[in-house]
Amino acid sequence: MILIGELSLWVALLMATWATTVSFAGGMQRRQDLVASGERGIYATLAMVVLASIGLWTALITHDFSFKYVASFTSANLPLVYTLSAFWGGQAGSLLFWALILAGYSAVAVYTNRDRNRALMPYVTGTLGFVLVFFLATLCLGANPYERLDWIPLDGRGMNPQLQNPGMAIHPPNLYLGFVGTTVPFAFAIAALITRRLDGDWLAAVRRWALVSWFFLTIGIVLGMWWAYVELGWGGYWAWDPVENASLLPWLINTAFLHSIMVQEKRGMLRKWNVTLVVSAFLLSIFGTFITRSGIISSVHSFAQSPVGNWFAGFLILCIVVCVYLVTTRLRDLETKAELESMVSREAAFLYNNLLFVGIAFSVLWGTLFPIISEAVRGEKITVGPPFFNAVNVPLGLLLLALTGVGPLIAWRRASTSNLRRQFAVPAFAGVSALILLAALGMRDLSALISYMFATFVFTTILQEFYKGVGARRRMYGEGAVTALGRLVARNRRRYGGYVVHAGIVVMFAAFAGLAFKKDHDVTLRAGESTELRDPFGHLWRFTSQGVSQYNELNRRVVAAALDVTRDGESMGILTSEKRQHVDSRGNPTFEPSTDVGIIGSLKQDVYLVLAGVGEDERAEMRISFNPLVVWVWIAGFIMAIGGLIVMWPQAERKRVQSGYVAPLAPASRDGVEV
Amino acid sequence: MIAMAAGTVLALVALAYVLYPLLVEMSPQPAGSPGTPPIEHSAIDALREIEFDRETGKLSETDYAALKSRYTKRAVSEMRGGDVQSAVCPSCGVRPELDAKFCSSCGSPLVFP
Structure with a gap:
């Protein structure tokens, strides 16, 4: 199977090159046989890339260390899930994964347009094929996952421990799909x-x-x-x-x-x-x-x-x-x-x-390219850090947040004063009220205050949109409130799914603003010693060290520090942070030591513990942080994903193509705006 | 050796698959032909959205009137199969009445442009 996979990669390159050539030729000469052959070329490329991927997965699962890729990124004692995710953990494998997704997308695009956009499709197929040719050529000639070693090592180097995390197993596939x-x-x-x-x-x-x-x-x-x-x-x-x-x-x-x-x-x-x-x-x-x-x-x-x-x-x-x-x-x-x-x-x-x-x-x-630009211009590599990005992007981000509320409410073509008043009176009032309330409660961080003002403004606009939409349906079709809400979203998925995404954005900005109140404390504790810290919400936390323990796990040596935690005298459980030294199957250290953080999460804040090191007398050197509202970043991501799903959810054919009316017209340009 | 043979067979099968359209006669549809016909009744969807946007304050009355007249005309044309012109009243604009001689709103004689 592995050899078939290796050969399939070359056949895939051949197929993609064929698909590119005949598709462009078919488009230019208007020859249906060439176009059809090109489209088949895309399907064949997908089949070959699938075989190549199965081959690599087989090599990984069977720990075939004769392959450089398998030996470089896995080891015999690596848990199965990470052995599978090693497929995209290294250079060559991730390129193959990229090619796999691209071939899959290309096949779907060609198939779903088999009766549509026929004038465009030869060139669409050709372009997709061309990008596939690039990736497959890079794989075959530049970074081949099937490259063999001259000798077969007893064990592989293993996976970078920081990549041995469930998030890391699913984060790259999502990013690549995007x-x-x-x-x-x-x-x-x-x-x-x-x-x-x-x-x-x-x-x-x-x-x-x-x-x-x-x-x-x-x-x-x-x-x-x-x-x-x-x-x-x-x-x-x-x-x-x-x-x-x-x-x-x-x-x-x-x-x-x-x-x-x-x-x-x-x-x-x-x-x-x-x-x-x-x-x-x-x-x-x-x-x-x-x-x-x-x-x-x-x-x-x-x-x-x-x-x-x-x-x-x-x-x-x-x-x-x-x-x-x-x-x-x-x-x-x-x-x-x-x-x-x-x-x-x-x-x-x-x-x-x-x-x-x-x-x-x-x-x-x-900012990302600045090191290269500065090196080219001044011969010195200057890296700009978070202060540059924050200074530029925080104000722009806040303006964008405000527009998130303005855009959906304002009329097409020309907004009248009455339109503006009708749409924005309540949200503007809510935003300003939030600002005054938070300032009165003692919040002094300007960016955070503006964030919460705009977040309230936008959130109110979204609620108002749903409220008005339900009202309009009730008036127009005489529906009950729940039916009207369901149909409102179901029949206008693009618009109302978009609002759900906007709600996610609002929540995310609110969570970002929470970091303005983050508090970090560096502490050193021996077993039995305690420290008391106050969080941004005014609660008193007591951390008592339970000492440091050392033990071995399947593929790592662990040093762990545990703290007994109370908040205002109430027990919150044990918080543990680990320093991990990963080892190969013979016990030799691999990679730099990594850290496993301890988190007590809640909707208000995360208590975040990092073990920095262990000093004399088994003193645990730690950083304890209070990170307000962090969990809302993940909730916001979830809300945005739900909104995205609502927008993407398949609709009846005519709905998919039709996007409602076109262009409110000015008399002078009446004939001009047809698209 | 077996794997090598399997790989060769694989390549040959793939080649046969992509070359097939060149070896058999294709249907006469040229590469540049348009594909599916335009969607039906799209103007009715647009009219629904126009009404909804007016109800939620997204359209001014002027734009509403202009759009409604335009899409009503288009919807009537779509419902009649796309080849019949709508009636137009000199004072009320495009009318939805079928086979009428006079505008049902103001009574003026209708014209068929």
């Missing part, structure tokens, strides 16, 4: 540009794919935050690390696109912008992969430096050149006939929203 998901919209955009069919058809085809990509990126990013929080032991969940930024960039651009697509659907505007966003999301996915693979920027997450980085750099440059050429030669076809009639309108709000998303993306990209 990254790779940008490829299908990219392929449609390229097809639309080549054929100059830049009307609404390609947009309708890609919206769902952009959503899929957004959905998985959201889950992947939040899982990554959770992993960083529980595994890395520095007490936070986001450090503006280059690899974290790399995952955020396509998310930001995807989110911007999911908003601006509505402006094109309703008003026929932002056509150039939308094409650019779709193409950029894909390029940024490849850029993110390039950063992680090339070793060009150091990061806690990156793979070892390897020639694969050059492959990605070359591919990225090629894609940029092709995209710039296609967009600049199609500018006339992308002209928008409608104009922005008022700066106070829904489309203007979407425009501001997009500018902010792109602004944040640009600042993140700039």
